[in-house]
Amino acid sequence: MVSDVTTRKVDLGRPRARVPRGVRPRDGAGYTAFRVANAALLLVMCALVLYPFVNIVAQAFSSEGYINSGQVNLVPRGFNLTTFQVVMSDDMFWVNYKNTVVYTVVGTAIAMALTTTYAYALSKKHLKGRTFFIGVAVLTMFFNGGLVPNYVLINTLGFKDTIWAIVLPNAISVFNLLVMKSFFENFPDELEEAAAIDGMSTYGIFFRIVIPLSKAVLATMVLFYAVAFWNSWFSAYLYMTDPHNYPVTVYLRNLMAGVTSGTTVAGGSLDNTTQIASNVQSVTMLLTVLPIVCLYPFIQRYFVSGVMLGAVKQ
Known part of the structure; x- marks a missing residue:
């Protein structure tokens, strides 16, 4: 009996065989x-x-x-390259392209500021009236004023033919808001409590602790908002009357509508109208989607983790 126990102790003390580095189990x-x-x-x-x-x-x-x-x-x-030459030789194309860049940058900045602060406030369970504010946001997902009331509101506020008609009505996406709220709810409370003990204010915690640690979800929301503003054309088509204020999507839409209806576009002659009409749709799609395709690789590594972070529970 003693020898058996001794043998077992010796066996337990022997080092186990290890798998060599570089060799993986089959x-x-x-x-x-x-x-x-x-x-x-x-x-x-x-x-x-x-x-x-x-x-x-x-x-x-x-x-x-x-x-x-x-x-x-x-x-x-x-x-x-006839269609590309005709489109890109038109000065109005570049004016509208600049408008699209401005609308996208300003709109995304405003949307991120409002969505981030709103979601962070809603993530605090001790916030008074939290359920009411969440209900107000969710209600807008199912009900809206309609096209005519929105047009009357924008016109009454004096936003018609201004950048605010594009960037303010779409400033907050409720879906993005709920994703960010879910992410902030799962943010470690210990970090914020430690910062508060060190004397940091609520704004200091938000800007110096929460925001730097939320790069993945922020990059994802930036992509969502930027794509939405870049591809948006109906708001500008509805609220803009001056062609110099059009985004490039409205310019390309009018170009495609004009060519397909038989109208000669600016900068194009009767000889190349047939060529333009044959591939104007492909050219407009390519010119519209190309900047977003070029932007996506730089934030792709944040995309999957940013979407999933809000759904992971501690």
């Missing part, structure tokens, strides 16, 4: 099959998503003969 057959099927499914989904975009790019650089005959698929046929 996956089972089921897990390997899952990985292969998952990779194949993702490749198919990526191909389905990329195909329409690549086709639009190919049509944007193709000549009207190949487009009208349906011969353009993934590679441009009869390389042509």
